[in-house]
Amino acid sequence: MNRTEGPSETLHVSTVAIDGHAVLLEGPSGSGKSDLALRLIDRGAVLVSDDYTILTAHGTALIAHAPSTISGKIEVRGLGIMPMPYVDAVPVALLVRLEDVVERLPTDEMRVIAGIVIPEIALIPGEPSAPIKVELALNRELG
Numbered sequence: 001m002n003r004t005e006g007p008s009e010t011l012h013v014s015t016v017a018i019d020g021h022a023v024l025l026e027g028p029s030g031s032g033k034s035d036l037a038l039r040l041i042d043r044g045a046v047l048v049s050d051d052y053t054i055l056t057a058h059g060t061a062l063i064a065h066a067p068s069t070i071s072g073k074i075e076v077r078g079l080g081i082m083p084m085p086y087v088d089a090v091p092v093a094l095l096v097r098l099e100d101v102v103e104r105l106p107t108d109e110m111r112v113i114a115g116i117v118i119p120e121i122a123l124i125p126g127e128p129s130a131p132i133k134v135e136l137a138l139n140r141e142l143g
Contacts, residue, residue, distance in 0.1 A: 006057030007114040014074075015048035015064045015090070016040045018138055022048055022064040022090040024055075024118075025125075027098030032125030034075050036098070039131045047086040050074040055092065055113050062092040062116040092118055094138050098125040 013024040014033040018040065025033045034050055041047060049066030050073060056063050065088055066072070072086045095111050095118050102122045109120040121137050123130050 006059075008054060008056040009114045010052055010054050010067070011113070012051065013053050013095070014050045015053045015066075015092075016045040017048050017087050017090045018045045018135065020090065021093035021138060021142065023134060023138060024053065024064070024092060024095040025098060026095060027125065031098045033098060034077070036096075036125045036130055036134070037074065038076065040134060041084070043131050043135070047072070047074055047084045048088070048090050049086070050084075057114040057116050060116065062113055062118060064090050064092050092116075094118065094134075094141050095120040096134055096137070097122045100124065 013026045014037045015022050015024050016037050025036055027033050037047065037050065048064050050070060052067055054065040054067055066086065072083055073081050074084045076082050097120060099122045102124055106122060110117050111120045119141050123133055
């Protein structure tokens with residue numbers, strides 16, 4: 001893979017790493033990004049960044065980083081900002097858009113971030129099965 005650094009974007013997403021692959025959790029404030037991240041972490045994921053993530057193109061890969069001001073921190077509603085083990089520089093494999101309603105049988109969607117095409121799905125974040133659905137979607141994308 002080409003390691004030349006390319007364009008960069010900062011998105012309002014929380015990001016976790018599952019088996020070395022970053023999953024972006026996108027939604028407005030209060031939509032459940034940090035809560036879903038915590039539930040994924042409870043299932044073995046590792047925090048990359050909470051609330052905002054820097055995404056940089058490196059060759060054909062999109063790499064996720066936490067802004068230095070929030071590295072290793074996650075907001076836990078009702079408890080405040082908490083320290084959390086984290087990883088950095090993780091290649092992005094999936095974007096999960098958090099919505100109130102999703103299609104029963106969605107079509108394949110893609111998003112271009114910093115010039116890199118990333119698969120995108122929509123999920124209802126508060127559903128008990130949401131963490132499992134994220135893992136299933138990631139496994140599907142990875143083949």
